[in-house]
Amino acid sequence: MKRPVLVLATAIAPLHAQPPEKTLAAVIGDRAPAAILRAMPDETPPNQRLAGLTFVAGYQVIGQPVPLNAAQSARLAAVARDPAAFDATQFEEHLRPGVIYRFGAGADVVDLLVCFSCDKIAVVPAGADAIASTHHITQATRDALLGLAKELLPGDEAIQELPRIRSAHAVPPPPAPVPKDAPKPGSGAGN
Numbered sequence: 001m002k003r004p005v006l007v008l009a010t011a012i013a014p015l016h017a018q019p020p021e022k023t024l025a026a027v028i029g030d031r032a033p034a035a036i037l038r039a040m041p042d043e044t045p046p047n048q049r050l051a052g053l054t055f056v057a058g059y060q061v062i063g064q065p066v067p068l069n070a071a072q073s074a075r076l077a078a079v080a081r082d083p084a085a086f087d088a089t090q091f092e093e094h095l096r097p098g099v100i101y102r103f104g105a106g107a108d109v110v111d112l113l114v115c116f117s118c119d120k121i122a123v124v125p126a127g128a129d130a131i132a133s134t135h136h137i138t139q140a141t142r143d144a145l146l147g148l149a150k151e152l153l154p155g156d157e158a159i160q161e162l163p164r165i166r167s168a169h170a171v172p173p174p175p176a177p178v179p180k181d182a183p184k185p186g187s188g189a190g191n
Helices: 002-016 024-028 070-080 139-152
Strands: 033-041 054-056 059-067 086-090 099-103 110-115 120-124 133-137
Touching (some): 024 070, 033 070, 033 139, 099 139
Antiparallel strands (some): 099 110, 110 120
């Protein structure tokens, strides 16, 4: 009887010997939080996208990055490196991020795409253009990330209107901000 148990234990051992998934703190490394970017889902196939547009893992960046000051950067770093900030790692097919927190600079950036409608963040590691992992954020983490987004994007009505506690039902991502000088429908501008 001991022999089959030993064979089974030997067959299962390699499965447990695999290295654990990298933590978010390990992926970020020593990169400092640098900016927040406004994002929106975009269904346009890569070969049909207009030149000059910026995309992170298929999500369009709109507007210009807003740099973080030293205090804001320290607050975001503390949240991102806290293992208790995230409940679980899971795959999310319907992520709809409204903001992206960027860590690092140049080609060595790590992006955290934040979806306030499903309370998840997706990690896009340096040098990649695809999501590597998705994590559920706790309510305290949502408070910190949303509070910082509202502080950094005070003129963005959609971000300002996001509720402190997400809806029990999925809601659409915040709409893209409309510039104050944009023509209004029916105003005859651009005709």
